[in-house]
Amino acid sequence: MLALEFAQWLNAQHLAVLSEVNPKANQIFIDDLPDTDGRIGIGIYHAPGYASDKRTALDRPSLEIVVRGTTNPAVAHDKAKSIYDALQAFKTRYFVAGGTEIISITAAQGGPVRLGKDGTGRFMYSLNFDLVTVNQARS
Secondary structure, eight states, X not given: OHHHHHHHHHHHTTSSOOOSSOGGGOOEEESOOOOOTTSOEEEEEEEEEEXXXXXXXXXXXXXXXXXXXXXXXXXXXXXXHHHXXXXXXXXXSOSXXXXXXXXXXXXXXXXXXXXXXXXXXXXXXXXXEEEEEEOTTTO
């Protein structure tokens, strides 16, 4: 699952915590963004992406990353910007060894997009990325 591979990569880059040992320490969630007791929370969502070309082994998925911070807008913005910068500098072909092969990652916007506040006044920002990946079932 591409979103999980991305979450593992974020953890390996020390941009956020993904813990199987201590779920209460988690900052990263797949297709969800539960309350994190005032800590930064990052939801990684599978987005529809674009239609694949049946003649090639390439898929065109998208990922949406939602960062929820605190009542200080800089907290969420700065975390979202650090994720944006890291993906803009991404140069390998995999988020994790043996995972989905990535041909390209392109930001859909020029940086974090402000979503506003959640129900408790914490600021949220979104990032959207379009990817081109190799579908091993068709290669």
